[in-house]
Amino acid sequence: MRPVDPRLLRHAAAARGYLVLTVLLGLATTALILAQAGLLARALAAPAAGVGVAALGGTLGVLLAVLAARAVAAYGGELAALRAAAAVKSQLRRKLTAHVLRLGPAWLGGQRTGEITTVSTKGLDALDPYFARFLPQLVLAVLVPVAVLVRVGLADWISALVIAVTLPIIPVFAVLIGLQTRAQTERQWQLLARLGGHFLDVVEGLPTLKLFGRAQAQTAVIREVTDAHRHATMRTLRVAFLSALVLELSAAIATALVAVEVGLRLLAGHMHYQTALLVLLLTPEAYLPLRAVGLQFHASMEGVTAAGRACEILDIPLPETPLLKTGTAPPAGRGLGSGPPAQADLRRDIIFLNGTSLVYPGRDAPALDRVSLAIRPGERIAVTGPSGAGKSSLLALLLRFATPTGGRIDAGPAGVPGTDIAAFDLAAWRRQIAWVPQHPYLFDGTVASNIALGRPEASPADIDHAASLAGAAEFIGTLPDGYRTPMGERGARLSAGQRQRIALARAFLQDAPLLLLDEPAAHLDPITARMITGTIEQLMAGRTVILITHGRAWAGRADRNVTLDQGRLVLAAGCFGTVTGGRALAAST
Secondary structure (H helix, E strand, O other): OOOOOHHHHHHHHHHHHHHHHHHHHHHHHHHHHHHHHHHHHHHHHHHHHHHOHHHHHHHHHHHHHHHHHHHHHHHHHHHHHHHHHHHHHHHHHHHHHHHHHHHHHHEEEEEEEEHHHHHHHHHHHHOOHHHHHHHHHHHHHHHHHHHHHHHHHHHHHHHHHHHHHHOOOHHHHHHHHHHHHHHHHHHHHHHHHHOOOHHHHHHHHHHHHHHHHHHHHHHHHHHHHHHHHHHHOOOOOOHHHHHHHHHHHHHHHHHHHHHHHHHHHHHHHOOOHHHHHHHHHHHHHHHHHHHHHHHHHHHHHHHHHHHHHHHHHHOOOOOOHHHHHHOOOOOOOOOOOOOOOOOOOOOOOEEEEEEEEEOOOOOOOOOOEEEEEOOOOOOOEEOOOOOOOOHHHHHHHOOOOOOOOOEEEEEEOOOOOOEHHHHHHHHHHOOOEOOOEEOOOOOOOOOOHHHOOOOOOOOHHHHHHHHOOOOHHHHHOOOOOHHOEEEHHHOOOOOHHHHHHHHHHHHHEEEEEEEEEEEOOOOOHHHHHHHHHHHHHHHHOOEEEEOOOOOOOHHHHOOOOEEEEEEEEEEEEEEEEEEEEEOOOOHHH
């Protein structure tokens, strides 16, 4: 482990100013240590030289002031370190959350969300010892031994030579033990992340596990992972305690060597009493920071390991980035320039899929294979096909949750060269899209906050109007606190039809020109499905609609029916004619 991870400093700017403050406080503490030892040696040697206590008043007063200043410096350094740690954790958490959201569901679907949750919570909380203990001791471990060695050398070169020879023993032992500790801590962290991830998955799937009688089996799995984490933690603590013993023993032996040679020369009359006291007072100070930094290294390893994982996630390129690195020439018109992002207007722009392909990482078969399609403003397109045909992948590309691995997607007015949608501002692009998935995710907030997810600034009147249009106002009125009623995680207190109506209310409130519907009435009972269908008909009015469906129920309501099979466009039929074999639809524009 590097003492200061440059990735941590790059992603947490609050740490840079703190490091400067740490160095300054380290310099001040070093000067105070030297001053304290000199004053204390003078005060202790004065009676032997016949100096009265009254004459030592000034020395003792300055010594007390130095001791107070050292205590203030230590307190101020720790206080600043804890505040800096809080700022760094907050900054890392915000950046991590924002980056994961920008990576999108395509990336998140292949990750253990429990591990990411553990990293951003308990993992980053463990950075406190790193900033508050390890970094200050690291600065002192660099400054204090050098300063003590120079000061002792000016007073007695023989003692300085002994210190110089024995001083490297402690960092050598610390490095050897640290290598073993790092492996143990990394294993401990992996087990903790696995435990947190598995426990979260079990809690979320507990109703299903109870239904199929598998809850008890998962209890045994959690017990097994917990025991493995406990054993790994005890092994890590065992190494940490042994390292403390080794470092303390090394420092004690080295200090004893200096004390023995100083005592022998003092008895022989080859050294002044005040000089001997100065050397004996400064010698432990030379070894103390090295011992302390070795101990704090173990305490900070968990936080550094978690921060390293957070930095790895932050270094993952965003979905738009690969498109700019493929060497593909920018599209004509409003291209991928270095200026401000272009703006799309999906109320008038046509969206073109030009030979678009999508291959997910770790898969050989493409989810979409050279699909060409034109989506015109106000058009209703029903996309059908068997499971795994690529229907949801088409929505993922339009939502920019995924980036084409071949071809591109353009948008622009009719008769004007289109712009690659990667050039458009991501937030502005998504604000023009309303998405209603099969299983809408409802958060553990109030009914109002869930409806206003796409428009947090919406007024209560707008939220109520959207709920009324979606047919949700009636059942919301029967809830204990109406729109202020907590919904529970994933909307557990609502039925499937009620959850779907909340999702439709979101779409009404957002009032977006492009509406993406992923089988919104699937998995509902016939009566609820018919009610939802009527609401969706109202929602589709005046909007561009892409409707994913397995059946043919919506085919008669669509302007065009598109069929996908194994990622290829095999049929596109409607009022614009029929195109088969996945060939381009540009002629129909």
